[in-house]
Amino acid sequence: MTNPTPTHDAAADSWWRSATIYQVYIRSFADGDGDGTGDIAGLRSRLRYLAHLGVDAIWINPWYPSPLADGGYDVSDFRDIHPAYGTLDEARKLITEAHGLGLRVILDIVPNHVSDQHAWFQEALAAAPGSPERKRFIFRDGKGENGSLPPNDWHAAFGGPTWTRTPDGQWYLHLFAPEQPDLNWDNGEVRAEFESILRFWFDLGVDGFRIDVAHGMVKDPALPDLGLTEFSVIAHEDGHPHWDRDGVHDVFRSWRAIADSYPDPRVFVAEAHVRPGRLPDYLGADELHTAFNFDFLKCALEADKLREVIDRTITDLAKVGAPATWVLSNHDEARHVTRYGRAHTGVTTPALDQGHPTDLTLGTRRARAAALLMLALPGGAYIYQGEELGLYEVEDLPDSALQDPTWERSGHTVRGRDGCRVPWTGDTPPFGFSTFGSAMPWLPQPDDWKSYTAEANQADRTSMLQLYRSALRLRRTNPDLRGEEFRWLDSPAGTLLFERGNGLLCAVNLSGRPIPLPDATSPLLASGPLTKDGLLTADTTVLLHRD
Template identity: 85%
Template structure:
């Protein structure tokens, strides 16, 4: 690989591959490893530093692969372990590092361990790997506590022998007991297995949820909450201090490899708590959900950026920035909404979105994100300008939230629709044989294909390529130097090293740009008089 520095992750741009929807090579309508391998040159040319692959392990797919039945193999729909090894080698040859998803909070109910636990019965060592409890009430017919599951309904399911098992997510995803030494040893072995195959790191799913209060006390809440409430201390299953011992042991494993492996946390935590996960002997980076969920308003963004950089600097960690992922409404759609609440696809469907406005603002947000110090994540398809598909037919919906909410919340399928590559009709080159994709694509995506983007010098794809090229080659964008400059209300202006300025106009009026600077890249053209239009970002360099 071209970059051998142990600290490559501090400024890396990482491309998220939702493998089921990326590219289908074998013609079954489902993305696969062969399809990803066929598009590695596209990713290298885009200019990213690494790819992060959502779970590709064997799974019944009750939750898109986040219900893992075997952590050391590949789902047959995606390929084989040998193909995975070839992918890692080919990616490295192109200068791309490979990060996998690991799902340590829970397994699939099809996992051998859980099947053994069900067969062994109450009080057995096999059940100690999970969280089984007796029920409440005279006959034990009531759940052990009042917790709510992420996808709707209770967080407990009763087994035929009368005990209940915990699942913070779907019933098909039983939670592991991380107080059990066997569980800890197993996941340390899983890490080594993939590291030995050349994988460069892991994104840790639900990193804030693995440790539980053994007493399992009631929460007194009426619905599931993704994090502890403000002022709530000692939450029984989110962000508990015991999680940090686990991550210290993982970090020791990663640091034993010559080309050090890295971790990124999916950790939804209260303000000021994220840095605890990124201490020098724990994880390397963490997703910045505050930035993702922040409305595109100058004052709010400045506050989030300041807190992100300064809080993480206390432990020597870089910030990371992200606009979309497989769990969130695509930001073209979010930014086109008339209301300011930026939430996830579980809640914001039904609010109309102006796609032209959303696209313009998404372009501005992209240049803002890529100008900030630290790392950045790109969710597949955002470089094509894709929007959230909010009118999928009900019979096509597969997110577990749809069923668990009694068909009231459509879920996350709209941001997971397979990518359009070429042509004028579905499947737009997603499947080499023209097979029907596992989720239907909109007819108007013919204007959003990689091919159409490539042919248009003003396209979103060309903007991403230009920004990533400048990010690699412009000295002012290297390092972590960052300084705010005074600017009008509704705008952001900051300086990176060596005279590089980023100006973002989120007001409703054009603004003048600083003298003695020339534009390097703009999210849309400047006015003829050189003013920066609303909803526009420009990178400037001192003459």
């Protein structure tokens, strides 16, 4: 008797369309060996916590060998693990254990640049101008007398020029730090190497990749001057020489073919800072699966602006059949509890708003409302480690502790992103980051984080952690939240009201005054208490079902 052919699970193949993915900044998540640095052992010890939280996958920031000039985004070997984080064998065990708990694993890949300690770049420095080794990167002769001036006027992300001169007189390009030389994506060796790297990790069972600087890999070979006075993360007009160039799409089509060659779905999410309307170009059946929604992350917490961003996102991505993704915080932006506690809730860059007064009580109330809104929207969502505990931006780190390259490159005028990377909390100093309690964490933690621990949250039925768990449980179990149906309903000024599926409503009150709930509805979950007479209070979100 012939065995029946297994039924293909289409729902499993499309898990990424509605997944909630938890971002692990591994250096700061959990220290398993007591040396003050997060590692794979620490992450493995908390996989059950993440499964119980209710997320579908984890995204791990770079864990590869690296001199850590930019927190691991300067990779020296893409096929191994940084010794401070563990071993390749531990990584294999982590992937297996995560899968056993129903968690998929997404890694970071950094294709725009490598570390200056990468074997390829060391070979390039030792080779002659024009050699094959140098053609993997972007080396050029300088301008001016004896080539003493940089090849063009581009500015680097962390401050200063994008060019560094080598002892033989040539210059190499780095859009970020000098320790991060840019690769030349017009070079066949570079393309083949990264295709091999993808296969290496896919073969180990990794479920996907987040692509760092996905919009910046391909450069105009003419390297023309920009005429700008400072760095910008996006191209404000067509034809930019190093952002959002058409050549990146050829790369991503080849990557998609590799992902699709595996029997289980392998997926990509792009970090692509592009102008409104350009994101769909990166997505679709033959390119990447999803892309981060920075418009949503950077949007002020105001009803009309949020509605505009939500509308535009869903409408634009529907053109290519891609789902939206929603995110409130990450390792590059000020934590949203802090942002929402300020007058200007749309300022996300830590350096631009530090020193402004923050009302953490207000910020926390708004963060709860924003989280429930995000988790009620159709598509995927990303949670940055610690946001489910209500962690805030640490803005008073001592100067001596700062490690973000922006701090040095700006001449100690821009403090950078360390405030959102302070290690995650536990119960006692060092707040559960390490079970040993011997070594100080690599960045110091605020003393009052003892009241923000998972243990403290667990004991409080109204805590941020309990709100996230309840919202994620609804996402998994309520059929109205599983699909992609979405309809706006009329609501008062300063509020949002939409329907999911067949009768689940989400109401958001950002008007500054209590408002009545929609008629003939009953609350399922609210981000904060309703008034005694059942009104929705200001800065509160509620999920309801029709009676």
